[in-house]
Amino acid sequence: MSNLFHKTGTDNYPNQIILCESVDAIPDGVLSDAEKSFVADQLGEKKSTVHLNRLTGQVFVYQVSADSRAYMNKEKARIAAAQVCNSLNGLGVEEVAIYGSVDAYLRLAFAEGVGMTNYQFLKYFSDQDKRKNSLKSIAIDGVEDNDIVELNAVVWANGLARTFVNEPLSYLTAEQYAHDIMDLGDDLGFKVEVFNKAKIQSMKMGGLLAVNMGSPNPPTFSTMEWKPENAVNAEPYILVGKGVVYDTGGLSLKPTPNSMDYMKSDMGGSAAVVGTICALTKAKLPIWVIGLVPATENRPDGNAYAPGDVIHMHNGMTVEVLNTDAEGRMILADALSYARKFNPKLVIDLATLTGAAARAIGDQAMISMGNADQTYQDELIQSGYETYERVVQFPFWDEYADQMKSHIADIKNIGGPEAGMITAGKFLEYFTKDDDGNSAYPYIHLDIAGPAYNHTNKNYRGIEGTGVGVRMLFDFFKRTVEKG
Ligand code: BES
Ligand code: MN
Numbered sequence: 001m002s003n004l005f006h007k008t009g010t011d012n013y014p015n016q017i018i019l020c021e022s023v024d025a026i027p028d029g030v031l032s033d034a035e036k037s038f039v040a041d042q043l044g045e046k047k048s049t050v051h052l053n054r055l056t057g058q059v060f061v062y063q064v065s066a067d068s069r070a071y072m073n074k075e076k077a078r079i080a081a082a083q084v085c086n087s088l089n090g091l092g093v094e095e096v097a098i099y100g101s102v103d104a105y106l107r108l109a110f111a112e113g114v115g116m117t118n119y120q121f122l123k124y125f126s127d128q129d130k131r132k133n134s135l136k137s138i139a140i141d142g143v144e145d146n147d148i149v150e151l152n153a154v155v156w157a158n159g160l161a162r163t164f165v166n167e168p169l170s171y172l173t174a175e176q177y178a179h180d181i182m183d184l185g186d187d188l189g190f191k192v193e194v195f196n197k198a199k200i201q202s203m204k205m206g207g208l209l210a211v212n213m214g215s216p217n218p219p220t221f222s223t224m225e226w227k228p229e230n231a232v233n234a235e236p237y238i239l240v241g242k243g244v245v246y247d248t249g250g251l252s253l254k255p256t257p258n259s260m261d262y263m264k265s266d267m268g269g270s271a272a273v274v275g276t277i278c279a280l281t282k283a284k285l286p287i288w289v290i291g292l293v294p295a296t297e298n299r300p301d302g303n304a305y306a307p308g309d310v311i312h313m314h315n316g317m318t319v320e321v322l323n324t325d326a327e328g329r330m331i332l333a334d335a336l337s338y339a340r341k342f343n344p345k346l347v348i349d350l351a352t353l354t355g356a357a358a359r360a361i362g363d364q365a366m367i368s369m370g371n372a373d374q375t376y377q378d379e380l381i382q383s384g385y386e387t388y389e390r391v392v393q394f395p396f397w398d399e400y401a402d403q404m405k406s407h408i409a410d411i412k413n414i415g416g417p418e419a420g421m422i423t424a425g426k427f428l429e430y431f432t433k434d435d436d437g438n439s440a441y442p443y444i445h446l447d448i449a450g451p452a453y454n455h456t457n458k459n460y461r462g463i464e465g466t467g468v469g470v471r472m473l474f475d476f477f478k479r480t481v482e483k484g
């Protein structure tokens with residue numbers, strides 16, 4: 001597929017976006033005197049974008065915001081870009097060029113906003129050709145070749161993650177998901193290994209098998225690996241993603257009205273993992289990263305796992321299931337203990353794990369917690385601001401783990417009524433330990449239940465699947481590479 005972003009060439013682009021700090025900063029010859037005075041008149045407190053409808057093409061002038069926080073100026077540019085993208089498509093424009101004597105990162109952020117807004121999920125419309133956006137090419141002035149490579153990688157991968165979330169169960173079963181991941185590995189050049197049900201049984205991944213019992217479709221466990229020769233790290237970073245392709249709650253059927261309507265999105269964590277591995281591969285970032293995706297539906301059935309059941313997990317622990325709707329932690333637990341064999345430098349999991357996380361902070365951020373060095377957590381928070389996929393750190397104190405004690409098994413799969421996002425994280429932490437109960441690797445858990453899915457259209461982020469996590473993690477790995 002052809003790339004969306006390019007560097008500007010020598011040809012003249014009739015459709016332009018001009019970024020400026022003020023009208024006076026726009027170089028002579030870009031606008032006519034009449035246009036310049038019109039723009040000066042329009043730009044002000046209320047308006048940051050002015051549209052000039054020329055005979056020869058469309059021109060948008062955007063006055064960048066002058067916040068002392070650079071990341072805020074980037075975010076304002078992305079949001080302004082959403083409007084401009086919609087206008088361009090409304091006008092049938094196919095190609096636009098972004099200019100302006102502002103810092104390059106602002107032109108890139110604006111381009112990113114246009115590119116993300118231009119995402120569409122049209123697969124199930126019978127008149128998709130008519131609905132297709134006209135915009136096909138975004139040229140950016142004054143940026144490096146590598147900026148373009150990375151922007152193409154990350155915006156495309158974000159769209160890929162959104163598409164996986166948007167796909168309903170009627171297409172995206174666990175097996176289909178594994179197939180699609182294999183195809184991506186073949187196309188882009190990362191390694192993929194898929195465990196089928198028989199292999200998952202032989203691996204004794206009891207958590208994944210238990211959640212799958214009520215489903216007519218078998219589970220899968222996919223491993224992706226991007227390991228370039230020039231990787232900066234000697235031990236891999238591991239990303240683990242919750243791949244519940246549909247969550248009914250199982251026998252503990254979802255109690256919240258209408259909440260099942262969007263539970264195709266319960267694999268959003270794994271979509272972020274797949275998207276990140278794809279982006280790293282596309283941009284050829286010199287970093288060794290492994291992705292693990294346990295995938296299944298969670299459904300009620302005569303054979304489904306039941307409240308009260310005791311499950312033997314991959315690491316040998318036993319779990320008393322007191323709510324079958326706390327299924328994400330059951331499948332992630334097996335992936336986390338499986339991760340030990342890679343001797344990882346750091347393990348990060350992403351999961352639409354708890355309603356508690358979404359209730360606590362809404363869709364404005366993902367919640368992080370963990371026992372990894374605070375430097376790692378601070379870096380994720382920083383990448384969260386840079387990409388505006390924000391990260392808020394919650395406590396991870398051991399006292400929260402007390403709630404998981406069971407009368408008949410090693411632990412149970414639910415805590416008390418409070419701090420549900422943290423007790424879920426503490427449950428997962430058990431499976432990051434070695435056989436002596438010591439931490440096997442540094443661990444960070446990201447609960448993305450809030451920001452993974454938009455119920456209404458939200459500027460450049462769009463509606464339904466957001467692909468949240470891909471841009472943040474790509475930024476995190478890029479900074480890791482830059483640090484050497
Ligand atoms: N997938 C849900 C969490 C969720 C809720 C994600 C809303 C996105 C939006 C998860 O499997 C779940 O059902 N969690 C339960 C856990 C509880 C039973 C301990 C929850 O949060 O209610
Ligand atoms: Mn659930």
Ligand code: ZN
Binds near residue numbers: 266
């Ligand atoms: Zn779930």
